[in-house]
Amino acid sequence: MAKAPVDVARLVAVDPAQAARVLKETRAATLAGQRARVAPRPVIGQSWERLLRGGLDPKRDARSGLLAGEEVTLRREASPLRHVLPALWEGLLPAAAATPHVAVVADAEGRVLWREGGAQVLRLADGMGFEVGADWREEAVGTNGVGTVAVLRRPVQVFGSEHFLRAHASWTCAGAPVTDPRDGRLLGVVNVSGPLETMHPASLAWVGSVAKLAEATLRELHLASLERLRAVAAPVLARLDRRAVVVDADGWTAAVTGMPYTARIPLPKSRSAGPVWLPGVGPCSLEPLADGWLVRVGAEPAPPDGARIVLDLARPRRWSVTVLGDEGSWTHELSPRHAELLYLLAAQRSGRSASQLAEDVFGDPARKVTVRAEMSRVRRYLGPYLEHRPYRFREDTDVELLLPDDPADLLPHSAAPAVRAAPAAGGEHVVTVPRVARVGDPGGLR
Template structure:
């Protein structure tokens, strides 16, 4: 009886050696262009496709050097992952040690910053180059439990010969992305790894649940920081008669007076004190506060001349929109969902209804509530340049979309039907 990919996954829980043999045959056949006895799982097949197109050699492990101890320490001290390390240790380490696994935490660039767990497995990991400071991006070392979840933005388990690199096929790993709960930006990946015989299907749900606990902890940290900034802002705002708001260094609002509350203000990366133009406030006086900024909008109309909007989708996990006009230029980093929506609005310049966007993104025209909620968030930073009913870019705006060289690399995390269709054509724009 022929096995399906799901059967192989279940087989691995009871007979890891046999499952590894089957997957070895699948890997050999698929990578040599022959018909495989079992089709790879979709997430694995898509990863292999990306790597084959980019020219990664499955039989030779070429990678960049390790980060220095000083650089690892610097990244540990600056990453938001440091706030959730206790949550990850509590949720994963005790079980991982007993199950002959290790826990690995990597940053958003795939660099290993922490590595803890079973001592014998740690020594085996050294032989794979799974060391502190190592680069485990998918584009560097192939399909794996650190790099692949970072690309597809969801938990992934990679068992034995599902790894693209031959040197890793005796290993099993399960990773889940950790994202900033405020805007969906990738912060890093937590991975549980070990020899192939330690694989269990339940590991995927376990690691994912702990990653979600870590994201909940990040949300608590953010709210606590806003409370501290709000305490600093209170006496300052009490002395101001006009409109003003206080935001943290990332633009999240802590307090407001004399104007409607806005959840977040898009700030340029190099904001400095003085008179600045900020969307959607217009001209503002910008003053530094401990932990944030005091913004005082001026009573002048917002200039509206010719506008150029550039949507940059070339680099995975670095999607952005840049607006240039008579008032200057500013950029905003996009979350995975907002990158999808901006792409679809650029594709449909005449506009798209909420139902149309729901069909494009979810394959379900009924999910209009979700679409409207996301578009409401988009309008917080791009509202002056968007119309609605239907949703569209302003007619007088020049819109340019920068796409990956290979259309298959368009928003690789996305499963949206319209994006999937876009990957099939290089002539969309």
């Protein structure tokens, strides 16, 4: 019987050489399907299980294909992290410069966009393919402080032979996710890496603090941009005698008149001035205003009949909901919590009360207030297609689930009891969840 997982951080701090030996033995036994004397840490063991199921060869070359320079430039220009790069380097580089560490900023897909460090450690990183443009998704290069962080959406430190690929066994890394403070969407990962003997266990807390600082800076930048747009909008709205809202380029509200405040308006992906139908708002007209849009609201909104909703949970870390109707279609990227809630509502078309969802998600039916707050946010973009008391999709709406081929890959970040207990429809990739009027049990998803 394997012993309990060793306290790797403490062992590395006390005796790096012994830590390396223990981790090497644990990795060799576990990946060979044998019982290790010391069990891997749960976060590492679960990552190894995902990779073994996916068929990744632990002996493969650690280097992945690099993006062309033009593609790296395009991704940098599109990444919100470019706005906080000075804050990230200010937090990461001074400490990294004192030891042979490389500091990295990757996007949400695990592509390395920026990298800094001393010449010697950069040469070592180059030898492992830890270069600008490299693909460091977990499924591409195994357990690591970029890809595994993106899967779990929380800080992770990987010591030596805890890496899945043998080529990474002399390396240690600590990474933390940077999420959009507005909606929880993953923006990227910050990471520091270096030789095992040079990495301090406190690196995880350090990198996590830098990621939180970046999120706070993004929040401040967003509020400042809304304040500037609000100042421009004030005289415009003062002249209007009808309902209107001014939003930024992403649909976040700066000011309203004649209607209740809504934090975000779901703008169409392709935007141009003129008439448009907006989910949850109805018929409107769009007019460009400064760095945003003036939305003139027309008649009372009414949800379209016979809409179809596609809940895409098949892609790793890129969950979304798409609404298809006669008036057009739109897609909204989901935070981890909203992905859980919508999956559970799709799985139970008859509906779930706030206390039932609280038990499904937290294992505690008393956490109704938290569930109601999250469902209030969900209704901001899916309001016309949802009902409450209990929460459920409208009976005249068809819901299609796109699920991972492997049931174990369904929302791998989730600790929700109902998600972890779900068989994911036996691994079917596409599951059409019928309306309640036709069937009460949604295909055995629970």
